Amino acid sequence: MPDPASTGAPPRSGGPPLAATPDLLSSLAPLLADWLPGRRWFAGHGRLITGFTLLSATELLPGAAAGGPPGLLHLLVRVEQATAPAAGAPPGGDCYQLLLGVGRELPPRLAPALIGRPAGGPLRGHAVHDALLDGRLCGLLLERLRLPGRIGVLDFHREAGAEIPPRLPGRPLAAEQSHTSLVYGETLILKVFRQVTPGLNPDLELPRVLAGAGCPRVPAPVAWFEARPPERGAEPTTLGVLQPYLPGCADGWQLALAALAGRADFTAPARALGRATAEVHTALARALPTAALRRPQLESIAAGMRARLESTARAVPGLRPYRAGLRAAFDALATAGRGGGSWAAQRIHGDLHLGQTLRPARGPGRWSLIDFEGEPARPLAERRRPQPAVRDVAAMLRSFDYAARSGPSGGDAWSLEWARRTREAYCRGYVEGGGPDPCAAPELMRAYETDKAVYEVLYEARHRPDWLPVPMAAVRRLADGG
Incomplete structure (x- = not known):
């Protein structure tokens, strides 16, 4: 059998696995x-990348010979960076899931997906691209979920009785957050997490729980895939979740902005969303x-809020004049605990805003809640x-305020x-x-809104500086006790 390096082709089935090739990562780095x-x-914007650690490499489709269609390579890579990560970040750096298309040539339509051509190693001279922007390779990922099983460290699961039609065309949604969403034939949507953490992701856990409880407000998972941990008894790492796609729906953010643009009342939809x-x-x-x-838990929550405030004030100087007023909201929460107050805690969405809700674009329809991952940071x-x-x-109240201040009218009266x-x-x-009256817990409400x-x-300062005036308007109001 010829050496893959001498033929210019990546290893194929029956050849040495890419995970066993010591220079795979060094050539991609x-x-x-x-x-x-x-x-x-x-997640590491603004911090110098100092190195990479390859945690796993799995060939989902062996690399093709010259002129053939691209192969599909799955990597889990830890990224090491120069400065300290945020508090609570995993030791050793953040872990990312990379799905790479590998082929001799890249079609012009996939030019925006190109990552580059390695100068050496087993993929030398090949075009390596982001496979999640490649409809053909996205289709292969769906086939792996349709026919569950194990490939390398990856386990593919499907809910009992769930139907996944074969050969559905796949396309990525334009919006990117901490994940990439792939829509298949207007029937199914696969959320692929980019930054991953060992353990069960709430975006798989909670929708499955809600489906079992008979709650119709959340699309039930159809299938998912995960990485098996090397430690015995440890939870696997959730990598992606497949759910029904809700065609003809708009998210709550789009609907709210449309109402603002038309100077239309939005109280009925908001009440239904509540x-x-x-x-x-x-x-x-x-x-x-x-x-x-x-008391102990409330004081701990308040302390965490104060720490986030101080950290953000160091990063965003414009926040500093308002620290005392904002801190008062967190102090009031701690004081409520010392006075014997207590509140119930339960599992929640964790990152609820208008963009995490769906409703038919026309007609009243039923609200659905999506994206239970929580704040990825x-x-x-x-x-x-x-x-x-x-x-x-x-969080939802903040989202209504965001819409009002960022819509066409720009926060007028x-x-x-x-x-x-x-x-x-x-x-x-x-x-x-059936929920408890939020106004009955003013200390909690003000602290969490603050x-x-x-x-x-912090988010806007890092990612969208032009939007910074929107939360700063809320900061001024909340610092004054509003």
Whole structure:
């Protein structure tokens, strides 16, 4: 059998596995060091990449010979960086899931997906591209889920009785966050996580729980894939989740902006969304363990909020004049705990905003909640911890304010009144749906809304500086006790 390096082709089935090739990662490293910082889902923006560690390499489709279609290579890579990561980040660097197409030539339509051509190693001279932008290779990923089993360290699972039609065409959605979503034939949608953490992702865990509880507000998972851990008894790492696609739906952000542009009332949709949120919270509280937050837990939550405030103020100087007023909200939460107050905690969405909701674009329709991953920047253990349901409510209230200040009217008096009425309607709907009255816990509500605004300030300063005035307007209001 000829040496793959001498023929210019990557190893094929029956040849040495790429994972056993010591120079695979070293040949890809210069390309990845240039490519990764340009991805929105890369968590290490602003920090120099100092090295990579290959955790696994799996050939989902062996590399093709010259002129043939590309192969598909799955990598789990840890990225090491020069400066310290955020508090709670995994030791040794963040881990990323990379699906790479490998072929001698790259069709012109895939030029934006090109990562580069390695100068050496087993992929020398081949075009390496982001396979999640390649419809053909996306189709292969769906076939692996349709026919579950194990390939290398990867396990593919399908829910019993779930139907996955064969040969559905795949296309990536344009919007990128901490994941990439692939739509198959307007029937199914696969969320592929880019940055991954060992353990069960809430975006698989909670929708499966809600499906088992009979809650219709969340699309039930159809299939998923994960990486098996080397440690005996450890949880696998969730890599991707396949769910029904809801065609003809718009997300709540689009619908809210359309209402603002037309100077239309949004209280009825907001009230219905409040009911939907309460139904999801109620189902989660019944299906999963709950807890009571008393003085020690409340003081710990308040301390974490203060620490995030100080960290953000160091990174965003414009926040510094408001620290005292914002800190007062967190101090009030700690004081409530010292006075004997306690609140229930349960599993929640964890990153709820209008963009995480879907409703038919035309007609009343039913609201659905999606994307239960939580805030990806927070440690997985924290995202899976029971928390007050009011945290989701406060986050949604911030989202209404965001829409009013970033819409076509730019936060004029009418838009701000629109936000006030819409926020009130959402809270009314939440109570009608069986949730506790958010206004009955003012210390919690103000603390969580303030913490969310601080998070938004840091996010916008790093990723969308032009949007920074939106959360800063909330910061000024909240610092004044509003």
